[in-house]
Amino acid sequence: MAGHRGLVGSAVVRRLEEEGFTDLLLAGREQLDLRDQAAVDYWFRANRPEYVYLVAGTVGGILPNSRRPADFIYDNLMIHATVVQAAHHFGVKKLLYLGSSCIYPREAPQPMTESNLLAGPLEPTNEAYAIAKIAGIKLCAAYKKQYGCNFISGMPTNLYGPNDNFDLETSHVLPALIRKFHEAKLRGEKSVTVWGTGSPKREFMHVEDLADCCLFLMRNYEGDSHVNIGTGEDISIREVAELVRDLVYPEGELVLDSTKPDGMPRKLLDVSLLHELGWQHRIGLREGIASTYEWLQEHYGAVEDGCRGSVAPTPLRRAGDRRRSV
Ligand code: GFB
Numbered sequence: 001m002a003g004h005r006g007l008v009g010s011a012v013v014r015r016l017e018e019e020g021f022t023d024l025l026l027a028g029r030e031q032l033d034l035r036d037q038a039a040v041d042y043w044f045r046a047n048r049p050e051y052v053y054l055v056a057g058t059v060g061g062i063l064p065n066s067r068r069p070a071d072f073i074y075d076n077l078m079i080h081a082t083v084v085q086a087a088h089h090f091g092v093k094k095l096l097y098l099g100s101s102c103i104y105p106r107e108a109p110q111p112m113t114e115s116n117l118l119a120g121p122l123e124p125t126n127e128a129y130a131i132a133k134i135a136g137i138k139l140c141a142a143y144k145k146q147y148g149c150n151f152i153s154g155m156p157t158n159l160y161g162p163n164d165n166f167d168l169e170t171s172h173v174l175p176a177l178i179r180k181f182h183e184a185k186l187r188g189e190k191s192v193t194v195w196g197t198g199s200p201k202r203e204f205m206h207v208e209d210l211a212d213c214c215l216f217l218m219r220n221y222e223g224d225s226h227v228n229i230g231t232g233e234d235i236s237i238r239e240v241a242e243l244v245r246d247l248v249y250p251e252g253e254l255v256l257d258s259t260k261p262d263g264m265p266r267k268l269l270d271v272s273l274l275h276e277l278g279w280q281h282r283i284g285l286r287e288g289i290a291s292t293y294e295w296l297q298e299h300y301g302a303v304e305d306g307c308r309g310s311v312a313p314t315p316l317r318r319a320g321d322r323r324r325s326v
Helices: 007-018 037-047 062-067 069-089 124-147 173-187 207-220 237-248 272-277 285-298 300-304
Strands: 023-025 051-054 094-098 151-156 158-160 191-195 204-206 227-229 253-257 322-324
Touching: 007 023, 007 158, 007 207, 037 069, 051 069, 051 207, 062 069, 062 124, 069 094, 069 124, 069 151, 094 124, 094 207, 124 151, 151 207, 158 173, 158 207, 158 285, 173 191, 173 237, 173 285, 191 237, 204 207, 204 285, 207 227, 207 272, 227 272, 237 253, 237 285, 285 300
Parallel strands: 051 094, 094 151, 151 227, 158 204, 191 253
Antiparallel strands: 023 322
C-alpha cells in the first residue's frame, strides 16, 4: 500500500481490514521517499509485497494545483515511475494504480468515456497533475505490454469522506464547504464564501465506495483499458453548496467569490464499463456529506490544528508494519 495515510489510502486500509486481511505492508512518507528509486527498490526487496495499491501522490484542490504545478508534476511522475518499476522488478502479482478524472480533455464530450483520453487539450488549472496521472496510466500499460505485468488503472472522480484534507486553501471543494459552514455556525456568521461562479458541475463519490471498488477491481479486472470510477451523476457547485448548507447550517447564506477559478466546466465520467463489470456505488451524496460532517465534528480539534491525513478513523500502524498481504 503506497499512500496509506491519505483520504484514499486510509479508506482502502479500513476496507482490507474489514475483509480480514491482516498482513498489510504500509510505508509512511517519513521512512520511505517514494520519489527515490533506490529507496523504493530497497523497500520492495526487504518487504516483497504481492499486491500493490498505488494510491500515493501529491494531491490538492484547484488552488494548489494551479499554484504549485512543479510539485504536482514532479512528485507524481516520480512516485508512479519508481513504484511501477519496483513492482515489475520484484515480481508483484498485481498492481492497481489510481489516477483522476482530470486526465480527460477540458472540452471532452460529457459523460467522458475511457476512449476520450488524449483527445484534446487539458484544463489549465490542473494540467501538470493530469500529465503525471496520464503518465501513470501509460506506465502501467507499457509494463503490461512489454513485460506482461498484471498492472491495472482506475480513474476515480472527485472524492470526499473521512480523513480528507480540510485545509481551506489546499483542500477540494466538499471538505472546504463542510468546514466553512460548520465554522460559520460556530461563530454565528451568516455568510459563507463559495469560490468561482457556482456553475461548474462536479461528480462526487464517497471514499468508502471508492475503496470497495478498488478491492473489486483488484479481484475481478485484468483488462488493458483504464476504468472510470464514478457515480454517473453530477451536480453544480452552487447546488452542492446549498446541500451542504441545508445539512450543516440552514441559516447560512452563500456568497460567490468570482476572483477564484472555476476550473473545468464539467467532468462527468461515463461509468458504463464499470457497471458492465458488475460494480456500482452505494452511498448517496446527501448521506455521504452528512456522515462526513459527523466525522468532521468528532475530529474538529485536530482539523483546526492543521493535522491532515493523520486523523485516521482507525489507528494505522507505522511504516514497516506487516499485516497479511492481499
Ligand atoms: O474541488 P476543487 O478544488 O477541484 O474545486 P477541481 C471544484 C470547484 O469548486 C471549482 C469550486 O469550481 C472551485 O472553484 N469551489 C467553490 C471551491 N468553493 C470552493 C472552496 O472553498 N474550495 C475549493 N477547493 N473549491 C481538482 C483538480 O479540480 O480535482 C485535481 O485540481 C484533481 O487535479 C481533483 O483532479 C479531483 O474539481 O476543479
